[in-house]
Amino acid sequence: DQQVKQNSPSLSVQEGRISILNCDYTNSMFDYFLWYKKYPAEGPTFLISISSIKDKNEDGRFTVFLNKSAKHLSLHIVPSQPGDSAVYFCAAGRGDMRFGAGTRLTVKP
Amino acid sequence: KAGVTQTPRYLIKTRGQQVTLSCSPISGHRSVSWYQQTPGQGLQFLFEYFSETQRNKGNFPGRFSGRQFSNSRSEMNVSTLELGDSALYLCASSLAAGQSYEQYFGPGTRLTVT
Numbered sequence: 113d114q115q116v117k118q119n120s121p122s123l124s125v126q127e128g129r130i131s132i133l134n135c136d137y138t139n140s141m142f143d144y145f146l147w148y149k150k151y152p153a154e155g156p157t158f159l160i161s162i163s164s165i166k167d168k169n170e171d172g173r174f175t176v177f178l179n180k181s182a183k184h185l186s187l188h189i190v191p192s193q194p195g196d197s198a199v200y201f202c203a204a205g206r207g208d209m210r211f212g213a214g215t216r217l218t219v220k221p
Numbered sequence: 222k223a224g225v226t227q228t229p230r231y232l233i234k235t236r237g238q239q240v241t242l243s244c245s246p247i248s249g250h251r252s253v254s255w256y257q258q259t260p261g262q263g264l265q266f267l268f269e270y271f272s273e274t275q276r277n278k279g280n281f282p283g284r285f286s287g288r289q290f291s292n293s294r295s296e297m298n299v300s301t302l303e304l305g306d307s308a309l310y311l312c313a314s315s316l317a318a319g320q321s322y323e324q325y326f327g328p329g330t331r332l333t334v335t
Contacts (some may be wrong), residue, residue, distance in 0.1 A: 121261070148326075155225070155311055155326030156264070201264060208277060209324075211256070213263030 115139050116204050118212035126220050131189040133215050135202035138183065145178060147187045150199045150214070159200070160187070160188040192219045223248065225314050225327035233333045241298040242330045246293050246314030252276075253295040255287060256323060258309040267310075270295050271318035299332075307334045 117136045123132045143164040148156035162169040162173075162176045162185070169176050175188045183205075189196055199216050203209040226245045234240050246253050254277075256269040266279035270289035287297045293314075299306055309331050313324040 118263070153328065155313070155328050157326070203264075208266070208269070210266065211264035213261055 114213075115142075115210045116202060116212040118200075118202060118215050120215050121213070122216045122218070124218045124220065125192050127194055128191045131187075131192045131196065131199050131217055131219065133187040133202075133217065135185050135187075135204075135212055136183060137185075137204040137210075139204070140180075141206055143206050144204070144209070145176070145185050146156075146203045146209065147174075147176060148201045148203065149209075150201060156201055174206065189217075192217075194219045194221050196206075225312060225325055227310075227312050227327040227330050229330060230328065231331045231333075234302050235264050235335055236302055236304060238302050239298065240302060240332060242296045242299075242310055242312075242332070244296045244297070244327060245305035245313075246295070246312075247325055248298030250316055250325075251293050252315045252318045252324075253289055253293065254315075255295070255297050255315045256313065257281075257312045258311055259307075260330070264311065267297065269318065276318050302334045307332060320329065 115138050134210045138160045146161040147159040149159045150156040160171050160174050162178050197219050199214045202212045228243045252271045254269040256264040269277040273289045284300045289295045309329045311329045313326045315324040
């Protein structure tokens with residue numbers, strides 16, 4: 113039961129450019145959405161979140177956009193840096209979160 | 222404040238054996254959730270424990286079980302291991318149940334089944 117989907121397993125961008133990671137969900141009852149970042153040999157760490165009452169949330173170089181009608185959220189990283197290279201997971205839910213399969217981002221110097 | 226700790230970090234077992242993984246939550250956190258991470262499947266929810274009671278369970282066979290102790294530490298057990306059980310097992314803690322949007326993850330236990 114894949115309620116949260118990240119259809120791109122990998123993404124490669126040049127340093128300084130924008131990275132856009134996408135995520136789709138199926139349950140319209142979900143009211144909270146998060147992005148986690150995961151480096152090898154470490155657990156996921158919280159990056160940024162958005163609640164369903166908003167359509168955009170910014171934190172420095174990271175912005176999350178939520179389109180409730182399309183059940184779609186995206187994470188924008190501008191400008192991308194080599195240290196951003198990691199696996200990014202989106203999560204959505206209502207209390208109990210469900211995770212996507214992850215997108216491996218590679219930022220090339 | 223110490224983070225979530227998991228032991229062991231790496232484990233190699235053979236098919237048919239059983240394994241127990243341990244998780245110590247952040248001090249004061251009473252909810253512990255377990256996830257399985259495999260390539261292509263992302264993080265799949267196994268179960269959540271709160272106050273020594275299983276509160277929620279994902280779609281995994283009965284070979285996967287867990288428990289939580291009075292000090293909130295949790296263990297996960299997998300019996301009759303199969304090759305497909307090879308994965309990274311992550312534990313996450315949060316202050317209360319149903320607040321997995323405020324959970325903190327441990328580094329995981331890498332289980333390899335041969």
